[in-house]
Amino acid sequence: MTADRPAPAGCRDDRSGPDPGLDSALIGEIEARGLAMTLEEARHLASIVGRRPTPLELHLFDTMWSEHCSYKSSRSQLRTLPTDAPQVVLGPGEDAGVVRLCVHDGVEYDLVIAHESHNHPSQILPVEGAATGIGGIVRDVYCMGADVIGVLDLLRFGDPLGPRGSRTRSIVRGVVEGIWQYANALGVPNLGGDTVFCGSYDDNCLVNVVAVGLARHDWIVxxxxxxxxxxxxxxxxxxxxxxxxxxxxxxxxxxxxxxxxxxxxxxxxxxxxxxxxxxxxxxxxxxxxxxxxxxxxxxxxxxxxxxxxxxxxxxxxxxxxxxxxxxxxxxxxxxxxxxxxxxxxxxxxxxxxxxxxxxxxxxxxxxxxxxxxxxxxxxxxxxxxxxxxxxxxxxxxxxxxxxxxxxxxxxGVSYERPWSEAPGDQSEPAERACDPPADIERMLTGMACCSRSAIWSYYDSEVQGNTMLRPGESDAVVIRPLPGSSVGIAISGDGNPFIGRIDPFQGGAHAVGEAVRNVVATGARPMCATDCLNFGNPEDPSVFWQFRESVRGIAHACECLGLPDVSECEAPLPIVSGNVSFYNQSPGGGPIPPSPIVCVAGRLDDASHARGIGLRSAGSSLLLLGERMDALGGSLYYRECIGHAGGRVPGFDGTLERKMALCVLELLRDLGDDVHACHDISEGGLAVALAEMSLASRSWTCLGAELPDTGRDPVALYSESPGYVLEIAQGRCPEDLPPFARVVGRVVEGLVIRGSGWSVDLESIASGHFDRLASVVWREEGLT
Amino acid sequence: MSEATRRVMIAVRLKAVDPAASTALSTLRRTMPGEAPVSLGRYDLWELEMSPGTDTMDRVRSLIASYTDIVNPNKQSWMKLGHPDSVPGEDRSQTRVWLVVKDHDDSRSENWSRILRASRFGVRRVQCGVLWRLGYPPGTAREVAEENAMAVALTRSRRVGLLANPVSQEAKLYDEASS
Amino acid sequence: MSGPLVAVLQFPGSNCEYETARAARSQGLDARVVRWNDRSAGIEACDAFILPGGFSFQDRVRAGAVAAKEAVMDAVVRAAGAGKPVLGICNGAQILVESGLVPGWSAGNVEAALAGNMSPGRSGYLSRWIYLLPGQEVAARCPWLSLMEPGQVLPLPIAHAEGRFVFATGGASSRGPQVTALRYCAPDGGDPGGFPWNPNGSCDDAAAISNMEGNVLAMMPHPERAACLWQVPPSLCGPWGDRRRALSGPMEGTGPEGPGATVFAGLANSFGVRVDR
CATH class of the missing domain: 3.90.650.10 (PurM-like C-terminal domain)
Structure with missing residues (x-):
C-alpha cells in the first residue's frame, strides 16, 4: 500500500518494520475464520499489502491460494501435459478450453469444453452437490459465449453392498437425482458418462462433471x-x-x-x-x-x-x-x-x-x-x-x-511437494479357474459391469434434438449440434481405478487410451481431451507420487494419440481443460485409489457413419484388433471371478494404440456401412465386449457370437489389454489386415456366446444384467 | 390401520429459502389476493405407520438417521407433527393453517413402503406428501383462515386454486391441536 | 419465411422451444419463439400455438400449475376458443391440463391431471422410447394428427416425471376415450399391458388428449425429438427401426423424416401447406 493512501478501515495499525505481534494476530485470524492458509502464506499476504490484512483480504487470498484456485501442489506437474495443437483456440487457463470444430454456412464454429469435480460436496449433500456441480460447469462454458450442448458425469461410488452400503445407496440415489433435476430442467442433454463402484470410495465419492458447448469462433468471449x-x-x-x-x-x-x-x-x-x-x-x-x-x-x-x-x-x-x-x-x-x-x-x-x-x-x-x-x-x-x-x-x-x-x-503460490515411490501390490493369483458360462454371468450381473440403464433412464439425453446415439447404444454418445450440418461430436469419459491402484502411470495412460478408443469406436477423430485428477492428500509423499505418475501417464498417452486429419502433422492430443481434486481421503479409510479421469471429444465429419455397438446381421465376421496379453491385473475377471486384484496390468503401448485407432477410422471410411458395429475392449475383455454387442441387439432381433478358437483361455476371453471388436458384413472383411488384427469369429442367430465346448445363453442373464443396478440401489432388494 | 399401529407424521424443511414456497406465495398474491396467505411454508411430509412397540420414536429416529433420502441434516431439519412448537423464522402471532396435500396414488410412497418394510425399523407403510403452512394476518378468525386456505388449495380453474389438483390429489387441513 | 404463423411460447424454464420451432419450420410453418412477456410480438395474430417442453417455473408446486396462470395464457385460451390449433408438448401438455383447456368438458374447469408416473419399483423422471396409436375418432378431429392413418404405430420418446393422465371422477371412463388422441401401445400396436409400454400408468393408456373440438392437443411424448430419422435409436424395433438401421451417409441437411414429423406436417396440412422433401 502506498504511503499517500488512507489505510483500509479496521487496519489502522499500519507499519513497515518487523512486527512481533503480527504472527500471533495472523494465527488468531486463521483460527477464528477457519482459513486454510498457512501462517507462512498469511505472512506473505501481509507483506503484499504491507500491513495487517483486512478480513476481506484474508478471505480473498485464502480462496485464491487454495488448492482449487491456485493449483499450488499440482502446477509443476501440470506443466508437463501437452496443451497445444493446431486445432486449439484456447488451452487451460480460462474457464473452459476451446478447439476449432468446423465451418458451416460460412461461419466458423468452435467446441468449448470444461471438466471439474464436485466430490466433497456430493458426499455430504448428494442431491445439491451433484446439481451444483452441473450448475458450475455449465457456467464455465456459457461464459465463453457458448451454448451448452451436453453434460456428462463421471461417477465413482463406494460399494452399495458393502459395510457402508446403506449410505452409499443413498448417495447414488441422491447424486443421480441431483444430476437429472438440474440438467434435465436446464435443458442440456446428458451424454452419459460412466459409473464405477468400489469400496475405496465409501467415504469419498467422486462426482466429476464435463460440459461441452458450441460457439461461433468470432463470438468467443x-x-x-x-x-x-x-x-x-x-x-x-x-x-x-x-x-x-x-x-x-x-x-x-x-x-x-x-x-x-x-x-x-x-x-x-x-x-x-x-x-x-x-x-x-x-x-x-x-x-x-x-x-x-x-x-x-x-x-x-x-x-x-x-x-x-x-x-x-x-x-x-x-x-x-x-x-x-x-x-x-x-x-x-x-x-x-x-x-x-x-x-x-x-x-x-x-x-x-x-x-x-x-x-x-x-x-x-x-x-x-x-x-x-x-x-x-x-x-x-x-x-x-x-x-x-x-x-x-x-x-x-x-x-x-x-x-x-x-x-x-x-x-498464486506454488509448492514442490515431496514424493516417494509407493507401487501397488504386484502379486498374481496362484490359480485362474475359467468356466466361461459362469464367469460371464457373474461379470455381467455384478455391480461392476451390470447395465447402467437404470441411471440413464433418469437422464434426458435428447433435449435440444441433436442426439444421434444415446448412452448404451455406442461407446461414446454422438450428437449433431449444428442443424443442417453433417458434423457430429462423440464424447466419452473414462478412468479405471483398479489399474491405477496397481500402477498409477498405467492408470493415467489407459484413462486417455480408453476415452480415445470409445470415441474412435463411433468413427470420430479425437480433437481434444480434458482431465480431472482425483487423489488423496498431496502432502502425503506416496499420494504425491501417485499423482506424478498418473500425470506422466496421461502426458505420455496424449503425446502418442494425436490423430489429426493431416497425417504428417505430429501434434499430440491436447489437454484443453482440467481440474485437480486433492484431499479425497478419510481418517479411517485412507486415500482413494489414484483416480485420474479423462474425457475425450472427437469429431465425425459425417455423423451418418457413427457406429453403435449392437450386432446387425448373422454371418458377419468379428474382427479383433489388439493382441490379448496375459496382463489381467485389475481386470473384472480377477475381481469378480477369482477374488484377487492381480498385479500385472496391461502396458500402455502408444504406437499400437495409435495404429489401432487409425485402422478403425480407415475401416469405417473404406467399408462404410459394411462395418455394422464397433466396440472397444475394456472391462471383462473380449467375452464381455461381445456379450454387450449381443445384448444391444436384443430389443429388435437376437444375435450372438461364435468364437471357435478361444477355448477356456482366460487371457483370450477376459484380458483387458486395449483393443476393438468390429462386426464386418459377410465377405467384406479386407484380406490385407495389419498384424494386430484377425478375425476371431462370426455373428450367429440367438442371444448367445458360443466358444469351443461351451455356450452362454445371454437371454437368461439379460434381466439380471439390465435390472441389477435398479434392484440394489433403488429398490434395495437382495441385500444381505 | 390396526389398533396398535402408530402413525407418526414427520415434516421436513429445507434450511434455506424454499423456492417452491416463494413461487407459490407470489403466484397466490397475484392471482388470489383475497385468499392468499401472508406467509407460506413448505415441508416434505412423511407419514409413517409404525408397527406396535413402546420405542416408536426411537425407531423413527434411527430410521431417519439411516436414510439421508428422508432427512439430510446438512440441508434439512425435521419435526414430528403434533409438537410443532419449534418452527423458526415464523411470526407466531399469525393465524396459521396446516394443509396436507397427498397424491391419491404414487409410486414414491409405494417404493418407500416396500423398502422400509424390509428394514429393521418396524415400518408398515409410508405415505409421502407435502405439508403447507399458511399464515394469515394476526387476528384472522380460524374459520376464515381455513376457508381461504382451502380456496387457495383446490385448483378449479386457471383463476382459482393452486396448491393441489383435486383430480389426482387430496388436500386436507391438519389440525395441530387435535394431534 | 411465409406460411402460417406459429408461436412457440417460451415460458421461464421452457427448454425445448428451439428444436420444436425447427421441426415446425421444416414443414413450411413460420414458427417463432415468443418470450412469455413479449407484448410486442403480436401473438394475437398467430395462426397456431405450441407450448413446448421443459420445466416452466421448475415445476414448482406442480408441473404446469404456475405457468397456467401467466398472462400470456389469456391469449392462448382466447385462441383455443376461437378454434385455432394449440399443441402442448410434455410440460406444455401439463400447462394445458392445468389451464383447463383439455379435456374441456366444461369450459375453463380443471378436469384432468398429469400425476406422477406410476411404475413398479420406480418413481420420478423417465426417459425412453414408446409406441403410440392414434385414438379412434379423435385423431381425425385433430389438425396435428390429420396425417395419421388409423392403426399406424408411431414410436416417439418420452421424458417426464409427471405424465399419468387422470380424469375427474364421474364418467371419466366413459368420457375419457372421447378425448384420448394418442394411446400407448406395444411395439406391434397391441395392448401395452402396463409398464413399460404404458410407461407411467396413464388412464386409458392415454399419451395425448385433446379437447372435444380437437383443436387443442396435450401430448406427453416429444415429436420434435423424432422429426428426423437420424434421431431414432438404432435399436428400435419395427419399421421405423429398420429404416433407421438402413440409414447411411452421406447425410446433408436434416435427412429423411422421422416419426415425429407427422405432428408438424399434420398442422401444415390443415393449413394446406405441403413441403416437398
Whole structure:
C-alpha cells in the first residue's frame, strides 16, 4: 500500500518494520475464520499489502491460494501435459478450453469444453452437490459465449453392498437425482458418462462433471476486461441470484446471531440458470451486433472478490468495487462474506458504462429476473481502472476495506511437494479357474459391469434434438449440434481405478487410451481431451507420487494419440481443460485409489457413419484388433471371478494404440456401412465386449457370437489389454489386415456366446444384467 | 390401520429459502389476493405407520438417521407433527393453517413402503406428501383462515386454486391441536 | 419465411422451444419463439400455438400449475376458443391440463391431471422410447394428427416425471376415450399391458388428449425429438427401426423424416401447406 493512501478501515495499525505481534494476530485470524492458509502464506499476504490484512483480504487470498484456485501442489506437474495443437483456440487457463470444430454456412464454429469435480460436496449433500456441480460447469462454458450442448458425469461410488452400503445407496440415489433435476430442467442433454463402484470410495465419492458447448469462433468471449477499457470506462455488472452466505455456513460469523441460518445450504436453481442463459444470449447478441468488446466470467469459488480481481488482473488493470451495490438476500452480512460468498447462479460482465443500462434492462425487465427469484437482478457493482490496483469500498464514506495490487491476487503460490515411490501390490493369483458360462454371468450381473440403464433412464439425453446415439447404444454418445450440418461430436469419459491402484502411470495412460478408443469406436477423430485428477492428500509423499505418475501417464498417452486429419502433422492430443481434486481421503479409510479421469471429444465429419455397438446381421465376421496379453491385473475377471486384484496390468503401448485407432477410422471410411458395429475392449475383455454387442441387439432381433478358437483361455476371453471388436458384413472383411488384427469369429442367430465346448445363453442373464443396478440401489432388494 | 399401529407424521424443511414456497406465495398474491396467505411454508411430509412397540420414536429416529433420502441434516431439519412448537423464522402471532396435500396414488410412497418394510425399523407403510403452512394476518378468525386456505388449495380453474389438483390429489387441513 | 404463423411460447424454464420451432419450420410453418412477456410480438395474430417442453417455473408446486396462470395464457385460451390449433408438448401438455383447456368438458374447469408416473419399483423422471396409436375418432378431429392413418404405430420418446393422465371422477371412463388422441401401445400396436409400454400408468393408456373440438392437443411424448430419422435409436424395433438401421451417409441437411414429423406436417396440412422433401 502506498504511503499517500488512507489505510483500509479496521487496519489502522499500519507499519513497515518487523512486527512481533503480527504472527500471533495472523494465527488468531486463521483460527477464528477457519482459513486454510498457512501462517507462512498469511505472512506473505501481509507483506503484499504491507500491513495487517483486512478480513476481506484474508478471505480473498485464502480462496485464491487454495488448492482449487491456485493449483499450488499440482502446477509443476501440470506443466508437463501437452496443451497445444493446431486445432486449439484456447488451452487451460480460462474457464473452459476451446478447439476449432468446423465451418458451416460460412461461419466458423468452435467446441468449448470444461471438466471439474464436485466430490466433497456430493458426499455430504448428494442431491445439491451433484446439481451444483452441473450448475458450475455449465457456467464455465456459457461464459465463453457458448451454448451448452451436453453434460456428462463421471461417477465413482463406494460399494452399495458393502459395510457402508446403506449410505452409499443413498448417495447414488441422491447424486443421480441431483444430476437429472438440474440438467434435465436446464435443458442440456446428458451424454452419459460412466459409473464405477468400489469400496475405496465409501467415504469419498467422486462426482466429476464435463460440459461441452458450441460457439461461433468470432463470438468467443474472454473472461477478462478488454484492452479497450484503458480508453473507455468499463464497469462490472453482477447478474444473477442475490448474494447470501453460501460457503461460509454460518460458522465464521457467530456474532451475527440469526434466528435461523438460511442460505448456508447451496440450493441449486436450474430454473433461474435457464432464464439467465436465455438472457445472456440476448445480451451477447446485442453486444456482438454492436461490435462492443466485453468480458464475461462465471462466479465460483471466492465469489465476487475472485471474479472481479481476475477479470481486472488478466488485462493488467485494476478495479474499484462498491460492495454496497451488491444485491444481497440476507441483511447485515459482513463485507468479507458479501465479497467472497459462493452463491450459485451468478455471472460477472465487463461492459462499457454507456451500454450498461441496456444490458441491465434485458436482465431485469425483458427476462424479469427480480420477479422470478426474490432479489435476483443485474446491477453495476464496480468500475475497472487503468491503475492496476484492486480496491473494495463500502459505506457512505466509501471506506476502503481491501486494497492490493491486482496482479498479486492472481499470482498464486506454488509448492514442490515431496514424493516417494509407493507401487501397488504386484502379486498374481496362484490359480485362474475359467468356466466361461459362469464367469460371464457373474461379470455381467455384478455391480461392476451390470447395465447402467437404470441411471440413464433418469437422464434426458435428447433435449435440444441433436442426439444421434444415446448412452448404451455406442461407446461414446454422438450428437449433431449444428442443424443442417453433417458434423457430429462423440464424447466419452473414462478412468479405471483398479489399474491405477496397481500402477498409477498405467492408470493415467489407459484413462486417455480408453476415452480415445470409445470415441474412435463411433468413427470420430479425437480433437481434444480434458482431465480431472482425483487423489488423496498431496502432502502425503506416496499420494504425491501417485499423482506424478498418473500425470506422466496421461502426458505420455496424449503425446502418442494425436490423430489429426493431416497425417504428417505430429501434434499430440491436447489437454484443453482440467481440474485437480486433492484431499479425497478419510481418517479411517485412507486415500482413494489414484483416480485420474479423462474425457475425450472427437469429431465425425459425417455423423451418418457413427457406429453403435449392437450386432446387425448373422454371418458377419468379428474382427479383433489388439493382441490379448496375459496382463489381467485389475481386470473384472480377477475381481469378480477369482477374488484377487492381480498385479500385472496391461502396458500402455502408444504406437499400437495409435495404429489401432487409425485402422478403425480407415475401416469405417473404406467399408462404410459394411462395418455394422464397433466396440472397444475394456472391462471383462473380449467375452464381455461381445456379450454387450449381443445384448444391444436384443430389443429388435437376437444375435450372438461364435468364437471357435478361444477355448477356456482366460487371457483370450477376459484380458483387458486395449483393443476393438468390429462386426464386418459377410465377405467384406479386407484380406490385407495389419498384424494386430484377425478375425476371431462370426455373428450367429440367438442371444448367445458360443466358444469351443461351451455356450452362454445371454437371454437368461439379460434381466439380471439390465435390472441389477435398479434392484440394489433403488429398490434395495437382495441385500444381505 | 390396526389398533396398535402408530402413525407418526414427520415434516421436513429445507434450511434455506424454499423456492417452491416463494413461487407459490407470489403466484397466490397475484392471482388470489383475497385468499392468499401472508406467509407460506413448505415441508416434505412423511407419514409413517409404525408397527406396535413402546420405542416408536426411537425407531423413527434411527430410521431417519439411516436414510439421508428422508432427512439430510446438512440441508434439512425435521419435526414430528403434533409438537410443532419449534418452527423458526415464523411470526407466531399469525393465524396459521396446516394443509396436507397427498397424491391419491404414487409410486414414491409405494417404493418407500416396500423398502422400509424390509428394514429393521418396524415400518408398515409410508405415505409421502407435502405439508403447507399458511399464515394469515394476526387476528384472522380460524374459520376464515381455513376457508381461504382451502380456496387457495383446490385448483378449479386457471383463476382459482393452486396448491393441489383435486383430480389426482387430496388436500386436507391438519389440525395441530387435535394431534 | 411465409406460411402460417406459429408461436412457440417460451415460458421461464421452457427448454425445448428451439428444436420444436425447427421441426415446425421444416414443414413450411413460420414458427417463432415468443418470450412469455413479449407484448410486442403480436401473438394475437398467430395462426397456431405450441407450448413446448421443459420445466416452466421448475415445476414448482406442480408441473404446469404456475405457468397456467401467466398472462400470456389469456391469449392462448382466447385462441383455443376461437378454434385455432394449440399443441402442448410434455410440460406444455401439463400447462394445458392445468389451464383447463383439455379435456374441456366444461369450459375453463380443471378436469384432468398429469400425476406422477406410476411404475413398479420406480418413481420420478423417465426417459425412453414408446409406441403410440392414434385414438379412434379423435385423431381425425385433430389438425396435428390429420396425417395419421388409423392403426399406424408411431414410436416417439418420452421424458417426464409427471405424465399419468387422470380424469375427474364421474364418467371419466366413459368420457375419457372421447378425448384420448394418442394411446400407448406395444411395439406391434397391441395392448401395452402396463409398464413399460404404458410407461407411467396413464388412464386409458392415454399419451395425448385433446379437447372435444380437437383443436387443442396435450401430448406427453416429444415429436420434435423424432422429426428426423437420424434421431431414432438404432435399436428400435419395427419399421421405423429398420429404416433407421438402413440409414447411411452421406447425410446433408436434416435427412429423411422421422416419426415425429407427422405432428408438424399434420398442422401444415390443415393449413394446406405441403413441403416437398
Amino acid at each position: 474472454h473472461s477478462y476486461v478488454p484492452e479497450r477499457a484503458r480508453d473507455e470506462e468499463y464497469v462490472l455488472i453482477l447478474v444473477g441470484k442475490p448474494t447470501d452466505d453460501t460457503g461460509f455456513g454460518g460458522a465464521t460469523f457467530a456474532s451475527a446471531v440469526l434466528e435461523e441460518q438460511l442460505g448456508a445450504v447451496q440450493v441449486a436453481d436450474p430454473f433461474l440458470k435457464r432464464v439467465l442463459s436465455e438472457a445472456n444470449r440476448a445480451v451477447q447478441r446485442l453486444l456482438h451486433e454492436r461490435g462492443i468488446e466485453f468480458g464475461f466470467k462465471d462466479l465460483g469459488a471466492g465469489g465476487i472478490a475472485c471474479v472481479s480481481s481476475e477479470m481486472a488482473a488478466h488485462s493488467g488493470m485494476g478495479i474499484e468495487l462498491d460492495l454496497d451495490r451488491v444485491p444481497v438476500s440476507i441483511e447485515g452480512l459482513p463485507p468479507e462474506v458479501v465479497a467472497c460468498a459462493e452463491t450459485q447462479e451468478r455471472f460477472g460482465l465487463a461492459v462499457p458504462r454507456d451500454i450498461a443500462p441496456d444490458i441491465i434492462g434485458i436482465y431485469n425487465d425483458d427476462y424479469e429476473l427480480p420477479r422470478l427469484f426474490p432479489g435476483a437482478r443485474a446491477e453495476v457493482v464496480g468500475r475497472f481502472t487503468p491503475d492496476p490496483v484492486y480496491r473494495v469500498t463500502r459505506g457512505a464514506g466509501r471506506d476502503l476495506i481491501a486494497e492490493a495490487p491486482a496482479e498479486a491476487i492472481v499470482a
